[in-house]
Every structure is written in C-alpha cells, then in structure tokens.
Amino acid sequence: MKKNVQTPKTGEYTSPYEFRGRIPLRQAVPLGLQHVLAMFVGNLTPLMIICGICGITSDHPDIYVTLLQNAMLAAGIITLIQLWSIGPVGGQVPVIMGTSSGFLGVMRGVAANSALGGGLASYGAIIGAGMIGGLCEAALGFFIKPLRKFFPPVVTGSVVLAIGLSLISVGVNSFAGGSGAKDFGSVPNLLLGLLVLAVIVGLKHFTRGITSTSCILCGIIVGYIAASVMGMVMPHELTDADGAAYTASWYVNWSKIGEAHWFSVPRILPVKPVFDIHAILSILIMFLVTAVETIGDISGCIEGGMGREATAKELSGGVICDGIGSFISSLFSSLPTTSFSQNVGLVTMTKVVNRMALTCGAVFLVLAGLSPKLAAVISIMPQSVLGGAAVMMFASIAVSGIKLLTKYGITNRVVTIVSIAMGLGFGLGATSGALAGLPQAVQLIFGGSGIVPAAVLAIVLNIIIPKEKEDLDNEAKVNGAGA
Secondary structure (H helix, E strand, O other): OOOOOOOOOOOOOOOOOOOOOOOOHHHHHHHHHHHHHHHHHHHHHHHHHHHHHHOHHHHOHHHHHHHHHHHHHHHHHHHHHHHHOEOOEOOOOOOOEEEOOOOHHHHHHHHOOHHHOOHHHHHHHHHHHHHHHHHHHHHHHOOHHHHHHHOOHHHHHHHHHHHHHHHHHHHHHHHOOOOOOOOOOOHHHHHHHHHHHHHHHHHHHHOOOHHHHOHHHHHHHHHHHHHHHHHHHOOOEEEOOOOOEEEOOOOOOOHHHHHOOOOOOOOOOOOOOOOOHHHHHHHHHHHHHHHHHHHHHHHHHHHHHHOOOOOHHHHHHHHHHHHHHHHHHHHOOOOOEEEOHHHHHHHHHHOOOOHHHHHHHHHHHHHHHHOHHHHHHHHOOOHHHHHHHHHHHHHHHHHHHHHHHOOOOOOHHHHHHHHHHHHHHHHHHHOOOOOOOOOHHHHHHHOOOOHHHHHHHHHHHHHHOOOOHHHHHHHHHHHHHHO
C-alpha cells in the first residue's frame, strides 16, 4: 500500500497517492475525470426517479432539465468545500459528494402523498425538508468528537461492509444493462461489461504510471469505443416479445451531444420550498442516518486509501459539510447530497487520494452543470460500461469494511456484533417484505438497503456487550505499535 504522508509545499511534483501532493494537470485531469464517470449516473438517478413520481418529467420538462443541471453544479461546489474546507465545514478528505440515493424510500413516500397536492407542491415539500434536515445534520457534526467513542472500528467497519454489500447488486444491475432495460442480461451487455472489467484489471496490475492509476477511466473509454463500434456493425433497434420496438441499452446515442446547448445559466430555487411537518420529520430521521453512513464512507475512504483511521476533525468536518451541502443543494431545488460510496470504492481500489486530482473532478462537475453539452457526453454512457467498473469498485468497499473489522483482531465480541449486525440488521433491511408488518414509518427508515438497521444494531451492541481482556490487549498492542 502506498503510504499517505504530509508533503511540504514545494514546486516539485509528488505522488497521486498523497492527499496534499502536487501532481501535473495531465495526470490530475484523467484521475479526476474517472471519479466523475463513476458517480455521474448515480448522481442524477434519484432526481430522475423523484421527478418521475411528481410528474415533473412530463408536465414541466423545462424545470426538469434545470434540476438535472443544478444537481451536477451543486455536487461540484459541495465536493470542493469537502476537499478544501471553509472553516469547520469540510473534512479535507478524498471524498466526492453527490445526490444521495439513501433518501429515495422516504422521498418516494412524500412524493406519493396526495395530501401535499402532488406535482411541484410535493417536490417542494422534499426541498423544504431537505433545508431543515441539512441544517440539523450540520449541527450534529459539531458533536462528532464526544460521540466518536460510539464509532470504533467494529461499528464503522460494519457500516462500511453494509454499504459495500448493498452496492454490489447496483453494480451487477448496471453490468447487465441497467434495471428496467428490455435487453437486461443480454449477451452484448455482459460482454461489454466484461471487456471494461478486463481492461481495468489488465492496466491496474500489468502496467505502471498513469495507465495504472487511471485504469477506470481507460476501461470506460474502451467501453465507449467498443459500444460505438457495436452500434455500427450490430442491430440496435430491436423488438420485444410483444412486438414493441426499443433501442438496445448498450447503444451510444451520439446525437444527444449535438442537441445539447453549450452553455446554460443555473437558476436558484426553480421549485419553491414547502415546509410540511410530516415531510420534515420523516426526512429528518434519514439525515441522522446519513450522518452515520457518512462516517462509514469517510472511515472506509481513509482506511482504504490512506491506511489509517479517520480523525475526529475529518469526521466532524465531513458530516458538517454533508449537512451544509444538502442545504446548498436545496437552494438549487436539488435533492440532499452526501458522500458518494461509489467514489469511496474507486479510492479504495486505486489508492489515488490526491486532492488536486479530485478537485479536477469537482471542477468538471461544475462545468457540466454550466454546459449541458459537456454533461451529455457523460450521460450517454451505456450502463453496462459503467457496470464493468462498478462491480469491482463496489466490492472493494466491502473489503475496506473487513479491513476495519480486523483492525483489533477478530475476537468473540467482534464476531457477535458483526454477525448480528449483518445477519439480522442487514438481512432484514435488504430483504423485501421482511418488515411488512411494521408501521410504514419504520419500513421507510429501516427497509431498502439494510445499511440503517445494520448501523443501529452495531452501535447498540457495541455499547451493551462489554470488552473482554482479549479485546483490550489487542487494542493496546495495535495502538502501541502505531504510536
């Protein structure tokens, strides 16, 4: 593993494996761009789903385009704050920020609530709740230091492991063509995903220098080229069993780039916020859960990319940025933002934590928010191309969780906590219908990914189950060695 050390400020180039290192733009740009490619689709997907439920996609297409543009702009701005920090806001950690999919379950319930009026009114209630919830999460971030004792490696490791496990199915879905695709699981999609994965593995382990560190970007570019060639030599306008025509999900529609504008000024609050107490309470609970997930993401990123535990200052600044970022995002009428687990996987796999590289990615997001044409280049990426990279990145998050769990050795106490957190917590949350007999509010909070119940159980069990002599001896040994 490359060691992350503090680099003195000199005019000489250093290493992409150092957070504060200085690297040339020719190296920083591709390394930053692969972070954008890893999260671009995921950053827009929650917004697209909620806009569809609220009817904005069909009834207000102009607002819909503006919201997509604002989501990219907000993600770039908030990532810059996370990387560089403004006072206590920002942890100065190698994390990319984006629209959170963790809120989808609760937001879908708010969007479908007829009492709010539907349409833009329901979407406005989500925005209003996001403003209040973001400020509350930011306030919580100031108390991370006294709360740090509740998040030892056995807890953060369980959360990181749950995050990785929950994302594996997302990566496989993309690998097979994307959920809902009519050619889902088709041979062209699977071969395209395998090609991208093979290029990434080959470049990462059999080359050196820029081709090794930017293996994800290179794999995706090869995927673009292969998909374009496939579109020229293979039929892509297909028909399903009912005779309905559809376009293959692996087809790259370059015409969308020509149709997009070069520049568009973002609008502040294109949808006016609505402050509804029911929406605020349900979404507020998710913000508290998101703070725990952010702690897990930052812990996984620091452990996987830097080979150490995250400090209280990094966790506090990261959570505060999460909250303030969601408030800023709400000003653009975009959905709550959080640390992106996909990019945590990328950092864990490549070990590239350089702030200049990630800043280039953040700047690209800002430019994509200002230039719809630039955004269109990324938006036409076939899901199977993204999936070829995602299956490896997401699984590496789970591996980071395992590394955290083994930090102080696998004792009986650790086995009990992790077994119950994963077996009962993650299992119940990730199994559809397992919580059907509980109140709707409980289902919205604990159902879906399994991350929330796993985190809650890990925290509670860590408090209840006393440490044995073996646990204390292992901690003293590791901490003494690292001193």
